[in-house]
Amino acid sequence: MGPSHGKVICVGLGPGDPELMSVRADRLVRSAAHVAYFRKAGRAGQARQIVDGMLAPGANEYPMEYPVTTEIHFSDPEYNRQLAEFYEDWAQRLAELAGTGTVLVLCEGDPFFYGSFMHLHSRLQGRAEVEVVPGITGMSGCWTATGIPITWGDDVLTVLMATLSEDELEARSREADALVFMKIGRNLPKLRRALAKSGRLGAAWLIERGTMPGQRVQRLVEADEVTPYFSIVVVHGQGRRP
Incomplete structure (x- = not known):
């Protein structure tokens, strides 16, 4: 499948204070029609909390909830299998969404510094155009x-x-x-x-x-x-x- 016409943009939101976001990140957050973010099941999600009150009215939200892996040690192959399946599923969904326009993925800190988005970034290659906006690290x-x-x-x-x-x-x-x-x-x-x-x-x-x-x-x-x-x-x- 070749690249779609849309784009997936991951914005680094910085260490937690919304005022420490970049001007570019702020502008993208306020204008986005599709917004995705990671969170643990049952939690609001730190990235989503940082932008609370900033999203455009009517923006579509896509919480990407991690599989519950607390009972599996990270050295267990099953842990990696579940996470890989989770990232693959969301890479596919985001690529399809990007076919209709820009999709914004929120990431606390800097996306390329231990950020979960890097696992989507590698899987999105060839599926959609991808852009990353750096942020101040935690x-x-x-x-x-x-x-x-x-x-x-x-x-x-x-x-x-x-x-x-x-x-x-x-x-x-x-x-x-x-x-x-x-x-x-x-x-x-x-x-x-x-x-x-x-x-x-x-x-x-x-x-x-x-x-x-x-x-x-x-x-x-x-x-x-x-x-x-x-x-x-x-x-x-x-x-x-x-």
Whole structure:
């Protein structure tokens, strides 16, 4: 099947505050006739919440609900099979919709930085014209919330998933300058232990709901209750400066 006449545009909405969207993203959101967005079953969806009150009257909405995979470990082939089927189904539906005009896909942060849209992007090739509008990353919003520059001079910034093993987190934390840890979730106790062993725990900051209502910024050693889904941990670099 060749490319259709329509276009699928994925807009990065930034870290959460609607005022941190780009001018282009704002314009596209307000004028879109077809709007799709990812969400977990039973949830409003973070991307949809960011644009609340901005969509054009009569805009058609297409919530793309992830399959419920909580009981399947991500290393299980069944987990990948269900997700692949989900992405394939939506790529096909979006390509068909694009035949009637432009379809906007909402994505928090930046679509090409750990965004779910990249799985649709690869599957849409040859089916529809695709455009991506970059956005400010969630981590940019979070390190800015600390009021401290994340990198100086020749600092190397390392971005790690807290889903890595404790040993891997410790080793990479020990050798890095500036650090960002994403996908905190249930991995926070493990991350604390790894940072303590690498000697970086005292310099670590926990940012919850960065740039959004309810934002909380605190040193990780002082943190107790945590909102796991909207949390990022950062360790600032201390590199060369004039």
